[in-house]
Amino acid sequence: MYCLPKAGRGAVGKTAVVGMKDRTSKAVQATVVEHTDAPTFQGFVADHIEQGAKVYTDDHRSYIGLQNHESVKHSASQYVDDMAHTNGIESFWVMLRRG
Secondary structure, rough: OOOOOOOOOOOOOOOOOEEEEEOOOOOOOOOEOOOOOOHHHHHHHHHHHOOOEEEOOOOOOOHHHOOOOEEEHHHHHHEEOOOOEOHHHHHHHHHHOOO
């Protein structure tokens, strides 16, 4: 008997996508990625921000070590901490799924 892995809310059977939204211009950059590791995520950030820009993320471990970075701890139900939040890109993902 073969059992399929549980899909649920995890990553099983899903395509990984990384994205960011500029809070000033509202421009979104997103791309499919093969890995969700630090070199991939941090490389994506470095390729799409201006030098010295502030970066706000969730608490995914692949963002650890980013310069000029603040995060919110979604894993602890923290979604906003002063200016640190991911509401803009989260809204983009919701609209994309609805499309």
